[in-house]
Amino acid sequence: MQALAEIDTAQWVDTCSLEDIVPDTAACAWVNEQQVAIVRFGEDAVYAISNFDPFSRAFVLSRGIVGDKQGVPKIASPLYKQSFNLQTGQCLDDPSVGIPTYPVRVHRGRVQVLL
Numbered sequence: 224m225q226a227l228a229e230i231d232t233a234q235w236v237d238t239c240s241l242e243d244i245v246p247d248t249a250a251c252a253w254v255n256e257q258q259v260a261i262v263r264f265g266e267d268a269v270y271a272i273s274n275f276d277p278f279s280r281a282f283v284l285s286r287g288i289v290g291d292k293q294g295v296p297k298i299a300s301p302l303y304k305q306s307f308n309l310q311t312g313q314c315l316d317d318p319s320v321g322i323p324t325y326p327v328r329v330h331r332g333r334v335q336v337l338l
Contacts, residue, residue, distance in 0.1 A: 235328065235335035242270065242332070249298060255338045259325060260285035262309055264296045265278035270309040271327035271336045276300045277320055284322070 228307035238252040244263040251274050252259050263287075279302040285296045287298040296309040306315040306323055314320040326337040 233337055235337050236331070237294050238334045240332055241329050241334055244269075244334070247289045249285040249287060249289060251282070252327075252336065253300055258285075258338060259283045259336055259338075260287075260298070261327070261334055261336070262296075262298055264287055264289060264291075264309060267329075268296065269327050269329055269334055270296065271325040272298070272307065272309060272312055273323040275322065276302060276305075277314075277322065278303045278305050 235254050236254045238261055244261060246266050247264055249260045249262040252261050260272050260274040262270040264270060270327060274284050276283050278300060284298060284302055286301045289298050292306060292315055297306045297315060298309060299306045308315055312322040312324040328335050
């Protein structure tokens with residue numbers, strides 16, 4: 224795990240404008256040779272997760288259904304419908320499975336990801 228001071232000085236990768244992503248949807252971005260799903264939850268919350276669905280073995284999570292499960296922000300795979308916690312990457316249907324999550328921020332209206 225990176226120390227907070229390291230994250231503050233690390234290079235953030237600009238992906239898109241926040242306005243490019245409709246609330247409660249996601250978009251795929253190519254960041255440092257990796258597919259990342261940028262998820263806009265509601266108006267202001269933004270999450271960055273791997274776009275790879277470990278159940279279907281396809282890069283499809285950015286096409287998933289955004290919502291919440293008992294207050295936990297999640298995205299459901301568009302193929303087999305497994306849901307992933309947007310904060311931790313843990314599968315809500317099978318706790319033994321998880322996906323990577325990445326630091327994300329909105330800076331001057333632009334979504335930036337740190338890998």
